[in-house]
Amino acid sequence: MELRQDFMDVGISLYWSTIIVYRLPWTWKCSKLLMKFIHAGLNTIAMILAIVSMVAVFDYHNARNIPNMYSLHSWIGLAAVIFYALQLFFGFAVFLLPFAPVPLRAALLPIHVYSGLTIFATVIATALMGITEKLIFSLKNPAYSTSPPEAVFVNCLGLLLIVFGALVLWMASRAHWKRPPEENAKVLLPVGGTPEGTEEESTMTDGNNADKSDLRINSEVARKQNLKLDEAGQRSTM
DSSP: OHHHHHHHHHHHHHHHHHHHTTTOGGGTTSOHHHHHHHHHHHHHHHHHHHHHHHHHHHHHHHHTTOOSSOSHHHHHHHHHHHHHHHHHHHHIIIIISTTSOHHHHHHHHHHHHHHHHHHHHHHHHHHHHHHHHHHHHHOBTTBGGGOOHHHHHHHHHHHHHHHHHHHHHHHHHOGGGSOOOOTTTTTTSOTTOOOTTOHHHHHHHHHHHHHHHHHHHHHHHHHHHHHHHHHHHHHHHO
16 A cells, blocks of 8 residues: 555656646756657656556455445546546647647647646545545544544645645646747748647637738739839820
């Protein structure tokens, strides 16, 4: 059981790192592709640790004849692992591999970010329920209801875990913590290419750029027509 808890703690530590890896100012000098590989690598390690912790739980329960998947803690924990696996799979397929079109990446990016934050909040809730469940089953004399020092200590750790999760979500939701677009991305691209890491920005500005180009074309046509009219008028007066 202690092995499972250790893997869970390391998994939570890695998962919050994957969320804010793009939000750290000292990582903005690294290329977007490198940060994608780091993000994917940390998520993969966290997923492996989550699977190992789940296997450890089932082994512990089976060895002590404890029923599996009966508590809300186990239901939410299993759901978090499943959705985390789906998040990792679609993240690899859409954002890391170079086959997905830019409009698809731009459409799925907000969903990818929102689901990642939701899974993180679910993991925090699962950990809190697991801590409470462990205290209820372990503290018999004195009982958990009498608030022994062990219970007070673990409850304080739970409060710190909530503060920690809220801080991570706050950092992920601040606009000034967002990774700025790469200024020199267009110089490195072939003609017609799209800057790496600007899928969302490019699709958002396509319509505005198209409108501006249409206005420039119309104004250029009108200017040429005016020049022709002026030349015709000058020839008529000569």
